[in-house]
Amino acid sequence: MRFASMTVGEIAAAYPDATDIFTRYGIDYCCGGRRNFTEATRSRGLDPDQIGREIIGREKDAARLTGKRNPFSIPQIIDQILQYHHAYVRDKRQTLPPLAKKVASTHGGKHPELSAVSQLTENLFDELENHMRKEEKILFPAILALVSHRENGTPLPQVRFQSIAQPIAMMERDHSQTGRELYGLQRITNDFTVPEDGCVSYKELCEKLRDVQAHIFEHLHLENNILFPRALELERTLRENPRDNGFSF
Template sequence: MNSMETITTLNVTEIEPRFRHPIIFEQFDSLEAGDSFIISIDHDPKPLYYQLIAERGNIFSWEYLASGPENWQVKIERTKPEEAEATIGEIVASDYRKAQVFKKFGIDFCCGGKKTVSEVCNRKGIDISEVKQQLAAMDGDQGSPSQNYQSWELDFLCDYIVSTHHRYVKDTLPFLSEISAKVARVHGYSHPEVVVAANAFAGVAADLSAHLLKEEKVLFPYIKQLVAAKRENSALPQAPFGEVSNPIQMMEAEHEHAGEDMSEIRTVTNNFTAPDDACTSYRILYKMLQEFESDLHQHIHLENNILFSKAVELEKTWNN
């Protein structure tokens, strides 16, 4: 787009809700590579971001120009093919060891996996050359072998996630909930941050319990049916939710919320650093919260960046 041209701005609040996303998609589809437009809305349009990724792929950039609380503005640009850059999720999906580099720089590779390294570094003021240098160093370092999740069949990956990560969450939530409430009750008067952490974790526990149920009862069974249909060369199963991208968008939004809550806990606990006067329960709580967050990161990475993206592609391929 010529620098002298005015970028179109869509005031989404003036559009009837049921027509908003179709009109935004129509505007996006009309763009030439390098062109952009701005949407103005009264709330964070993050669900639209997930829908664009699911239905159009990584062919756009997403830049917040205003972030509320009353007005949100996002510039959406259709990227040029030669400018296409692998997302953080794609990088970690191809080599999970690189997650350690992103962790070191405080870059979210699970919930924020659909963003590019450049996008995140620019937004957070991180030296992108240093990040790319450390990522490149791993290409020449064989290191220890890691699971090649990319090569797994999706039905097997579903079962692995349930038996490994879902089981860990279910086994850990009751004790973590109990000990966080206990530490908050005993030490909250002198360390108010543990009260904030306990309240935030209570929200995580409630949300994840419902979230896992939806995945195990609705989404994962459908993904496994997709795999079976391809394997048996049979018709696609009928789903009550339409395309698989619909529940996936909901799951990714819930992942984002859980990640934000855990990030809040990490912040208020000073990176899970127990104070000098902390008792044994206090120290155990922080150690377990840190382990829980680490497991959640890999859990969400496997779903967002591998399982979900492959399921969307499988369904589209099979429909064609």
């Protein structure tokens, strides 16, 4: 079977529509992206061959529509992360923790889980802000400097690490923590389900948290499974063959 020896993250990066299928079957493709596909599907009681066929079926449809996969360069991917994903987190940070706090203070008596939801939501966004600043100030400029060095011969800046593998490993650890917190929110809210006696604001909170989880998983996937492997590959190529202009990113 085509996917037997691949990791879930490799499949998610190569077959963009696979992420919908993974989400539908509860297979973690961003923080659990290094897991072998066969093992990850079997651990959910699923048949890897059947899931593999679904992914290939969707890929054929997508290829027919778009003609190609993953057409973006490293700078374009970083731009997409900044303009779309980081901006989204900052936007939601303005409204979601205050909403969770308000719902907890109004309905916490009847629904004691809301206090934990509020605390987790606040922590999640504070940590994400801190994490995104590290990406924006340290990691992404280092990756873009590699691209510019490769394309224009610009000198590489002095950095405090020997390889971008070090800040990448730190970012991946942060991503795993974010993933745990999002799964924690999903568990406490019983899969973002409003209890029968839940009010309108409880419903709004659940809907928004569900959206945030999906959006952040997509963000982590783009970094863990697409940007980081490509940046590491670029650094490795440059080390082995400085400024080999025949290589394109």
